[in-house]
Amino acid sequence: xxxxxxxxxxxxxxxxxxxxEYYTEVSDRWYLLHERRRTDPDELExxxxxxxxxxxxxxxxxxxxxxxxxxxxxxxxxRLLDAATAELTRVFVREGLRGKGGAPLLVGAAEDxxxxxxxxxxxxxxxxxxxxxRALYARLGYRETEPHNDDVYAEHWFTKALG
Numbered sequence: 001x002x003x004x005x006x007x008x009x010x011x012x013x014x015x016x017x018x019x020x021e022y023y024t025e026v027s028d029r030w031y032l033l034h035e036r037r038r039t040d041p042d043e044l045e046x047x048x049x050x051x052x053x054x055x056x057x058x059x060x061x062x063x064x065x066x067x068x069x070x071x072x073x074x075x076x077x078x079r080l081l082d083a084a085t086a087e088l089t090r091v092f093v094r095e096g097l098r099g100k101g102g103a104p105l106l107v108g109a110a111e112d113x114x115x116x117x118x119x120x121x122x123x124x125x126x127x128x129x130x131x132x133x134r135a136l137y138a139r140l141g142y143r144e145t146e147p148h149n150d151d152v153y154a155e156h157w158f159t160k161a162l163g
Contacts, residue, residue, distance in 0.1 A: 001068060001069040001100075002068075002069070003066050003067070003068055003073070003100070003101065003102050003105050004066070004067050004070075005064050005065070005066045005067075005105055005106060005109040006064065006065065006067075007062050007063065007064055007065075007113070008063055008064070008065040009057070009063070010052060010053030010054060010056045010057060010063045010077075011052065011053070012065070014065050014067075014072035015053070015063055015065055015075060017072065018065065018072055018074065018075045018092060018094075019048065019053060019075070019090065020048060021092065021094060022075070022090060022092035023044070023047060023048050023051075024039065024044060025092075025095075026127075026130070027039040027044060027047065029129060029130075030127070030129065030153070033129050053077065053090070055079045056077040056078070056079055056089075056090070059117075060079055060080040060117065061077065061078060061079035061080065061117075062077070062078050062079075062110075062113040062117070063075060063076075063077045063090070064076050064077070064078075064106060064109045064110055064113065066093070066102050066105060066106050066109075068097050068100065068102060072094075073093060073094050073097040073102055074091075074092055074093035074094060074097065074102045074103065074106050075090055075091075075092050075106065076088065076089075076090060076091045076092075076106035076107060076109065076110040077089045077090040077091075077110070078110045078111075078113045078114045078117070078119075078122070080114075080117050080118070080119060081123070083118060084118070084119060084120045084121060085119060085120075085121055085122075085123060086114035086117060086119035086121070086122050086123075086162075087122070087123055087124060088107065088110055088111075088114075088122050088123070088124040089124065091103065091106060091107060091110070091124075091133065091136075093106070098132075103136050104136070104139075104140060107136070107137075107140055108140075110122075111160075111162055114162055115162050119162055120161065120162050120163070121159055121160065121161050121162055122142075122159070122160045122162055123145075123148055123157065123158065123159050124137065124142070124157070124158050125147075125148070125149060125151055125154035125155075125156065125157045125158070126154070126155070126156050126158070127153055127154070127155050127156070128155045128156065134156055137158050140160075141160050142158035142159065142160045143158065143159060143160070144156060144157065144158055145157050145158060145159045
């Protein structure tokens with residue numbers, strides 16, 4: 001069984017399902033940690049609808065879907081912020097496929113996509129409770145840096161030169 005990664009429209013059935021799983025997981029994780037509850041279903045639907053992913057379309061962005069043995073298993077998005085800077089977003093691997101090498105492949109494919117868009121560095125933000133993500137980024141050569149945005153949920157900011 002192997003991973004394949006390819007660009008896919010943000011609104012394809014596979015991408016839509018992965019976005020829903022990703023957002024549900026990170027939202028529930030935050031609410032369970034801070035308010036001891038899962039995300040309200042109506043709020044979840046509003047937030048998913050408010051962030052469809054249209055910034056992950058050419059010419060300034062890409063959404064990559066990873067398939068494990070042909071089945072959608074993860075995703076990563078990249079979007080240009082300026083001529084030299086791309087942002088890594090929506091890095092997600094389905095729970096049952098974690099530990100099978102998909103996340104590094106998705107991040108690597110996103111870095112390649114950013115280079116193809118002309119970026120020379122990648123940035124991202126994440127939360128403190130997403131310890132697995134922070135460990136992944138550090139392992140892949142990202143270094144923690146000063147804040148580059150004011151996202152209320154961002155607690156850690158990373159950068160990597162795409163030489």
